[in-house]
Amino acid sequence: MSATIKDIAKRLRISPSTVSRALNNKPGISKKTISAVNIMANKLNYKRNSLAVSLRQDKSFCIGVVVPWISNYFFAEAISGIEHVAFCAGYQIIIAQTNDDEEEEKRALQALTSSRVDGILLSTGSKVKGVSHIRAIQKEVPIVLFDRTIKRLKLSGIGAEDYRGAYEMTKHLIKSGKRKIVHLSGPKNVEIAMNRLSGYKSALSKHKIPFKRHLVIDCDFNESLVHPTITKLISEGVEFDALFASNDDMAVQAIISLKKYGKKVPEDIAVAGFGNYPVSKIVNPQLSTVNHQPKEIGIQATKVLLNQIDQLTPVVNLIIKSELILRDSSCNSVD
Amino acid sequence: MSATIKDIAKRLRISPSTVSRALNNKPGISKKTISAVNIMANKLNYKRNSLAVSLRQDKSFCIGVVVPWISNYFFAEAISGIEHVAFCAGYQIIIAQTNDDEEEEKRALQALTSSRVDGILLSTGSKVKGVSHIRAIQKEVPIVLFDRTIKRLKLSGIGAEDYRGAYEMTKHLIKSGKRKIVHLSGPKNVEIAMNRLSGYKSALSKHKIPFKRHLVIDCDFNESLVHPTITKLISEGVEFDALFASNDDMAVQAIISLKKYGKKVPEDIAVAGFGNYPVSKIVNPQLSTVNHQPKEIGIQATKVLLNQIDQLTPVVNLIIKSELILRDSSCNSVD
């Protein structure tokens, strides 16, 4: 079918190794041979077989990326950053999505190790309880976690300032005069969601506002649960003057839902989110949120992984700076 | 490092070929051997080396996906669909983004052929003029185009009903009493953008509304050009009572921009988009748009490609049904 270095060698009556060296600019090959080889390679439409190179060199120049969902603002942006850095470094990326499921995550990691990827970037699924499937492969291939990190594994992790971002945002709501702040949280077993919850709690306690359990509602990062939640709060007569959601999709739905009930945002109820999704700039009023820089997280995670691949550098934990973005959904004029 | 079939064979004092056959459930191996092999494989933590298998079988069970941008609602959704179908069929996907650039597209395709992917799903970049880089590899590996298709290449293509969707949407605007309809178009060398423009034009002519060249403005699928465009239209006193944008991001910006100028949507100016992006449901008023089903396009494209890989089926051109979604940004009450 397609030409190999043997074919080139035969036509030129030289040895395959010389062809290989010429093609890879190895030292000690005459200019003449190099040009002859290149010309013949072109003529025969030669394409290097990376599979063979990888097998021989025990190095695939390929990294695996495992995420819960590919489409989804955060991961799509992160993957974009990952691809960029990887491509620039000569690596390809194999992507797998797990639908947040443990079994699928397991299979994806299996498949990637079989493919002999040089490293793996992993964001674990929210329904993943165990870590044995990760432990099972962490001696064989460098793994870097991003966003959905897991502390108990001694693995490098790159994430956002979830705690500080939530803390600052809650503080902002408090500073603008709000006291009864509802928090729509994410799943309990997702560390970032719990970190955001912690930030919210800390800000409250720092400002001597008692934490009220019934003001925290787990909406599972699922925006379709928001309207029912708001409906319940209002019908039960729960008093609140602000709402901080663990992600923007939930916050945006909250704004829409609150407006349906005649509540003014931010006068009656200030709303804030997390993530700086595109929708946050479109909703009316525009949403105050935290930019956790998904693309940057992907970029840095990849850089850490590539380092780890090259030199077996030690485990690192990187926190990418998050920035508060104050818009009209919270009373930032008062601040 | 990691165990191979040779290691298993040695420990069991049998031959590597037997181990291979046992591991792959080939006929003619005794139950006893099979179970012994499996136990030993487990014990040695054996992982099949897909690189070696691929090299040997000349089949990588891997498909390449090339898109202009990974993050971007349409492509992220499409890729999600692609990954799903591919994974279910036992294929992995290597993803590359081209930033709409011809040189990068070329390199990506090169890299993928080197990696001996079994097939390629390609959506060409808007700044890609030539097709020689595609021609160069289309004999070596099955290629299926999606979304950004190219007619002059005899390749399978899967796309949306761009023409019909635009036609129906324009017709809808006309039916609701609008006559002076601005069209914010996409790049001239992107076929889908031109198909949408054609649909717009056809609807006008079908309803005896003269086509006005100055009402079509190329915004290059770039929403940041929209506000300046609207500003210009208004300051120049151009009269229009509706606006149809070639994608939702542009349409949403148009709504925001028009509202800034005190125009009522849809009473003064009706607005419609294309794509059914998440923002279309968030903007106020909600945007009338065309759902072109990105995930479904990805799914079908992958199915076609897998067929092509397996049996060299003929070239097909699939059009995925698009649906009109009428919301408040256009006067659908009148319809």
Place this chain on the structure above:
DNA sequence: ATGAAAGCGCTAACAG
């Protein structure tokens, strides 16, 4: 039911 041997395409000692 199993083994021996060849080879996928490539690179890397080693030798000259």
Place this chain on the structure above:
DNA sequence: CTGTTAGCGCTTTCAT
């Protein structure tokens, strides 16, 4: 500067 040889891990005839 170039060739010879061996082998990465696996599958697949062809034997037996």
